């Protein structure tokens with residue numbers, strides 16, 4: 001049985017092809033057309049696997065762009081897909097912290113991939129990848145370097161939670177000659193504090209998986225672990241949790257038929 | 258009896274010299290030293306009036322920079338000064354909406370210049386002058402032109418309250434060819450909606466005075482009136498309410514002695 005999950009996020013589109021216990025993936029920028037991004041991701045995935053659309057038994061779409069995909073068999077919310085994908089990546093994970101380019105979510109699961117409760121922020125750029133992007137631009141750095149640049153640095157205090165006010169703080173810290181690595185560490189802590197507050201309102205996780213684009217940032221992961229008093233785990237495949245969960249759910253749907 | 262009020266705000270420093278029922282004022286940029294800005298504003302005010310420091314009976318400082326002024330006789334919070342200044346500018350005003358460069362406040366008074374209740378936002382850039390500045394930059398306009406540029410235009414819907422997300426919306430509206438005047442009107446409405454929500458949580462005003470730097474923006478004032486269902490009044494001297502209130506309070510202090 002071959003299934004595909006496609007997660008069309010605001011910045012990147014992820015597609016996973018699941019065949020038995022083996023899976024492969026494709027990641028590409030969403031650009032301005034979620035529909036095109038989804039179609040191209042599927043095509044690339046099939047090409048690499050040497051398969052045709054007809055070889056795939058079921059396709060589940062997820063992510064904010066899922067409604068724009070005409071070729072999927074079903075659309076399922078990100079929350080459900082993420083919970084299932086997290087369980088597949090890290091068995092027994094009971095809290096998923098997903099921080100993407102424009103939003104952040106915390107999902108509490110039953111440890112078997114089913115959603116128990118969740119909280120989401122997509123109203124305020126603070127505590128999302130967007131905060132990091134704005135700060136990276138202010139620092140003249142690329143957002144993907146931030147985790148590396150601040151390694152081991154003592155964080156400087158960033159007092160504003162607001163992205164706009166924090167950006168001004170960062171610019172004035174730079175002007176005062178404060179080292180970039182300390183400023184970046186402060187930025188990471190600010191994001192972590194904000195997300196930890198959201199997580200703590202929901203409950204305590206025993207096994208916490210960190211997903212979404214920001215999970216690749218080691219600095220944020222470390223401060224998140226400190227804030228929550230428990231190791232927060234990011235896996236290399238963290239970013240694929242949604243797409244993988246969608247592919248797993250596609251298989252479950254077929255199995256129930 | 259001659260008194261002076263100095264209001265050191267985040268962007269501009271205002272000073273008012275009150276002599277009987279006559280008063281004169283000075284406005285200058287705060288720059289990076291609130292202390293210097295306050296000293297220079299006082300000097301300029303005294304020079305223009307042909308007076309020396311010794312001729313002034315009492316000086317009250319207010320605004321966020323009031324703590325940095327060594328030459329004042331007393332520091333009083335902005336809220337108290339604003340309420341008093343508003344009453345002096347518009348007798349009987351019972352609601353003051355003050356929107357500055359980095360914060361916004363709504364003050365309910367007893368109609369005689371005394372504070373009954375207030376609410377303040379200095380945590381989130383949305384609903385402050387900062388929101389307008391960010392949008393002006395995205396539009397390649399000067400923040401002072403916005404009110405004029407959108408005159409009579411039908412506002413476009415800006416769906417994000419967050420400054421950062423709204424900025425992206427504005428950029429994409431521009432790319433879609435939506436007219437600047439409609440976008441700017443949408444921006445003004447967004448600011449007004451946010452501030453009106455804060456005002457309505459506090460109560461209803463009968464006579465509403467709009468103060469702070471943003472009160473000069475006619476677009477915001479109009480949408481604020483529509484949202485509150487009552488004419489919101491901005492006076493040319495609106496920006497001076499804090500400094501004027503400080504000078505009035507200085508006189509009251511002397512009168513009580």
Ligand code: SF4
Pocket residue numbers: 123124125126161162163164165380381382383418419420421422
């Ligand atoms: S606090 Fe800042 S980042 Fe958050 S909604 Fe307000 S403007 Fe946006």
